[in-house]
Amino acid sequence: MKAIAIIVILLLVVVNALELLPAASAFQMYLSGSAVVLSLVALIAILVGRGLPRDNRTGAEAARPTPVTTRANQSDAEIVRFLAMLQARGRLVDFLMDNINAHDDAQVGAAARVVHAGCKTVLLEHFRISPVRTESEGSTVQVAAGYSPDEYRLVGKISGPGPFSGVLVHHGWKTDVVNLPRVLRSSSDRLPAIAPAEVELR
Structure with a gap:
């Protein structure tokens, strides 16, 4: 119905434009009468289109785009999994997210040795790294x-x-081989955790 109304309005515009052309008075009267008829038809078409119940316009409702839910990317999940390996073996995330200013240099140095040993093990297991x-x-x-x-x-x-x-x-450093395990996703709507929260039950 909306398409019919648009077509009728376009015809009305054409007819009104033709009235501006110099022509015989009889022809102008004919155009004026046509313009009135087309105006009435356009008005009826628009009113009928607006008066349609919502049940009859299911096609228009179905054409609306459905909201897209953000899904966690597989490559992002694999990056998080690698970060989880660095956390599990070297406590890297604990070390980086902790406020080291609260500790003295000896404590930071001791923690850095643990981080270094664990993270190096992960790198050597999953990458072949060599200098440029x-x-x-x-x-x-x-x-x-x-x-x-x-x-x-x-x-x-x-x-x-x-x-x-x-x-x-x-x-410099470069890598010739990458051998990271594939991540089995438990959920496609969120990224996996880097490390689970540990709760001691009492």
């Missing part, structure tokens, strides 16, 4: 033209095209 450059830091190295920007960060005075020569400040 094998030379010792402080040695002079050559960086070829067309180097990979994710493997090299050039600092200092850079001029002209490569190759570049400079002092190795940090040898």
Whole structure:
């Protein structure tokens, strides 16, 4: 019904536009009569369309988009799972989220040893990590033209095209193999917990 009303209104606009053209008076009277008829038809169509009960417009209701619920991404869940492994083996999240200013350097150092040992174990189990450059830091190295920007960060005075020569400040790290376990999702609506809350029952 709404489409019919739109068509009738468009015809009404056309007829009213034609009335502005110079023509014989009989033709103008005919157009005026047509304009009145079309106006009445358009008015009836609009009123009828508005007066339809809601039950007859189920098609329009069904066309409304349904709200989309946010679902936790599988890759996000796997990142959280890896963080959970670092927490379980090295207590990394505990260490990072704790206020270390409340502890002295000896306590922080002792905790850091536990974090270091546990997190290193996780990295070695699931990644094959190697340095980008094998030379010792402080040695002079050559960086070829067309180097990979994710493997090299050039600092200092850079001029002209490569190759570049400079002092190795940090040898960098890269990974050749990643072997992370797949996450079995218990729920698609939320990410898994990094570590469960522990409650001692009494």
